[in-house]
Amino acid sequence: MLRLPPFAYWSPRSLTEAAQMMAAHGPDAMYVAGGTDLYPNMKRRQFEPKHLIGLRRVPELNEFSAEHGRGFRIGAGLTLTQVASHPLIRQVHPALATAAALVSTPQLRNMGTYGGNLCLDTRCNYYNQSYFWRKSIGFCMKKDGDICLVAPGSSRCWAVSSTDTAPGTIALDASVRLVGPQGERVVPARALYRDDGMEYLAKAPDEILTEVIIPPAKGLRSVYLKLRRRGSFDFPILGVAVALRQDGDGTVRHARVVLGGVQSYPMECDDAEKMLLGQRLTPELIDAVAQAAYKPAKPLDNTDMAHGYRKKMSKIYVERALRTFLTQ
Amino acid sequence: MTNHLNVVGHPLPKVDAWDKVTGQTRFADDLVLPRTLYCKLLRSPWPHARIRGIDPHQAQALPGVFAVITGHDLPVKYGILPVSQDEEALALEKVRYVGDPVAAVAAADEQTAEEALNLIEVDYEPLPAIMSIEEALKRSDVPIHDYGDNRNVHKQVSLEFGDVDGGFAQADYVREDMFYFEGNTHLPLEQHSSMATFGPDGKLTIWSSTQTPHYLHRALEKTLGIPRAHIRVIATPNGGGFGGKSDPFNHEIIVCKLAIQTGRPVKITLTREEVFYAHRGRHPVLMWIKTGVKNDGRITAMDFKSFLDGGGYGSYGVASTYYTGALQTVTYDVPAYRFRGLRVFTNKPPCGPKRGHGTPQPRFALEVHLDKIAHDLGLDPYAMRRAHIVPDDSMTINQLHVTTNGLGQCLDAVVKASGWAEKRKPESAWRTTHTEQGEAARTLTSERGAGNATARPGAEKQPYSLPSPATRPRGIGLAGSSYISGAGLPIYWNNMPHSGVQIKIDRGGGVAVFCGSTDIGQGSDSVLAYIVAELLGIEPKDIRVITADTDLTPVDLGSYSSRVTLMTGNAAIEAATKLRKILFEVAAEKLRVPPESLSAKNRLITCEDDENRVLPFVEVVQMAEARHGTLGAVGSYTPAITHGKYKGSGVGPTPAYSYSACIAEITCDPETGEYTVDKLTLAHDTGKAINPLLVIGQVEGSAYMGLGEIMMEEQVFRKGLHKIPSMLDYKSPTTLETPEMSTILVETLDPNGPFGAKESGQGPLLPVIPAIANAIYDALGVRIDEVPATPEKILKALELKARHEEPRIGPKRIPDYAFPPPLKVPPLPLKVKEASPLVTR
């Protein structure tokens, strides 16, 4: 079988201790939460950290709070199962609960965390392969090489943002708290991501994502749709999160349309959002918005299913996501 | 003997069920011996290259490394078929696919072995990689092997039976079609694993997850130069095989060699990625078919061409090539038939036998082709097939003897059970009354707990949650098929039995059954127990089944070609009948009744005319041992097959053909091209169900595998490499994609089968693939003449339809290859009576 490379495992009991351990081991160390993304990657030698700092026993990461009028604070260490089944999250922010529920399999959702999902490595089927395979085809720039195999001639990596929960989290205008040796900061979730398959997070490696802060819903309604080949296991090859706040007469006052799986970062569709504002949903508007949303989607041939197909589906999925607001 | 059966025909648990469900079964990878070394293989990174040199010195020097070997240590070639001895355990001069092993290490642990691999220097001279059938035929300047029927053509076949041109001349309608079946792999849950030891006594033992211990035994003798008398092959219970563990494998030979060199046990378990390289799975096949029919659908002539992409080595490929042309004739009457086929070498992992071996591809082509003909002629696809079924006890034009044919009953059964006649109507209410029920059912079963995370039910299984029902067309499709119950001929020419069974009875009443057969999950150990228990009148639990150990058990050729129930079953009947005769004679004497009046059941031997005259089985056993000495008997089975005498006639004959039918109901999403299979109605002529539960399990397991092939599975390559060698990326259906199945067993009591039984492990896969393809057409009016039929292809076909172009995705041409003129085989007299072997009904 594929074996993990050797490493030391540290189990801090507080945020401070975790940050200290990270500071002590520097670039040789990585954080690990559920390990459902990191361990498979380590087996294939995408990462060979000498030290792993486990976040499971850090109490600050495992909290959930919902204070009236102040929104939700969801600890990054909550498992996807916990997020998916939390009655309040399900009721108030279905896009997030659905996204968490659609990740992978029940077993992996029991292990995998919300924070780990937001920090999920970008994916590419030239990259998510064993060391032997990558060596045979010729290493690419994301790991061990200096070219891109999907887009030869490209100076950047196009690995795909494949996190299910990020589009919903962004659509809900959530923020994330990052705690590092330098102190802590709160940034909008959308600012966590960079348009780069390699340096895909705007977060220092020594910063811990401790919690997600979701503002009060105030009538915001949301939906998440996911394209994948099978009903389980599969990463999203397209994820569509839509959040709308509408007046009593249906006029859209606030809109977010975020696509996952089509770029190296969760792609917010500004044009689509603008077109929705001040309008009431009609089939014609939905069609136009979907058109606008899918234009910038740029799937490449590096995930499951043909990229042309995935591009077409982005339109259909945005349409379908918006149509749910017609019937709700 | 009465006709009443006490064990056979009853839905009993498998004899190994308790071990399996409690995790006690010891698969090869569970075995541990003291001082075991671990083996890893260095594999080629090139699809095609010459090896200029290998330097193992640095690896040898690494602490913890006990041996490093290369092709020079194992220079003898081998291969499953005598005509294709083209494999080397470690490539000597050339590598032929990415993953072809070139060196092996035995080390104290896997990590060290892995490290050592990185220290082996191999100097390759890359050669152009041949990655498709067309390229193989075009690039005759780049030969992959230096043997075969033509440059890069491993095997070519050209046969003609009856008056084909005359047949076409009589036809009212002639249709031609082309199809492509992408290759796919077995995906057994258990990865291949082997462990070998070489004792100080000079004897070698290997435990291996193999379906064919006997053939491995022979290959080890050949490659290692050790007499078979000193080699013991033990096939461990297989965690699934499906044909993927039927070849002798390089890693098996290598661990033996390393055990000999180091004097320590050596073990290997392939990684999942390596299993994709070991492969031997379904061949990609490009096909062309032309059929002439009368207006009522009766076939007057058929012409068939197949082009197989064989991968880097021969494997079972010669047989696979013949199989793509053999069984077209045993379902519906074909009075004149021409078959031309070839298999090319390419630089991919070798293809071989996967469940249905060489026949699912042509069956897909044939059943879709017939569906098209039915539509062209305005006939009901069921009625058209039903009217022209090959009769019982008949000889096909290519000289295959059909003993019993239950296809008609199978078709009738699925048509009735599915409501075909009503649903097929364009105006049928069924076509529009789908939706939420099916969806809700799926949602409930899918991923419980998380399924209701959204406000809307149904969101878990998108994308059908949104469009209106009117945009979700449903379709229904049908297909029939046939498969063999064991190849009529062994893999290597010999005139010995195909199966042997030995039975020993203990004084305490315990019965041990020894047989070389290998249980790969299909239940062959259980079948032995049921049959012997039935004949001796005891319980399966009283029987210890000892199988697949070349030191202990008589030869059985292996778990392939669906041969085991029929052949070991007949051998077991012979052995058990001998013992029963002895027991009945002794009992009859004691009870003072004629032996014919006795029956055995419930651990008693009873006089049927006078139930008070009865003796316990154990007592009779002791009396018999006192009289005759140790109680034991052997039985064996050789198929009595009068196969044709032309070259190539060895592939296709069998003691009994099984038959299957399937009706698939699907719901489509025309905006995305996705579809769900809502229901499969299956019927299978299994001759006689020795255990109906096991047969249903085989039918449904086969159907599930066929579902994966048509919906998504494909072994595909990019830049010379397997594109997706992992269980996450090689898409195989989950329980969520698996529909409700309703299975009907048809029993035709074949004269050649034990208690009338035929196979059930492979055949039921066959009709599922074309039935779903036909259902797609019924739903959307588009033809996907390729396997798999993916959403991308369906969407493309719908776009063609919208543009008023031919709504079809499929090959548009076949290579124009100059086949040799066909060997013309004259028809045989219609009926051949043959000596039936043991018949026990």
Ligand SMILES: Cc1cc2nc3c(=O)[nH]c(=O)nc-3n(C[C@H](O)[C@H](O)[C@H](O)COP(=O)(O)OP(=O)(O)OC[C@H]3O[C@@H](n4cnc5c(N)ncnc54)[C@H](O)[C@@H]3O)c2cc1C
């Ligand atoms: C077969 C399979 C299928 C999968 N399918 C899906 C899918 O459908 N959708 C999907 O989105 N994902 C999928 N995944 C990926 C993964 O299971 C999930 O994304 C999961 O949520 C990751 O969380 P984790 O806690 O296990 O992360 P880990 O593996 O522990 O960590 C992932 C990365 O995040 C970093 N990290 C984790 N927590 C923190 C933190 N609090 N602060 C800072 N950095 C952190 C780690 O250092 C690491 O780099 C799949 C994985 C597998 C193996």
Ligand code: SF4
């Ligand atoms: S997109 Fe290019 S560089 Fe990035 S992982 Fe894939 S092949 Fe490598």
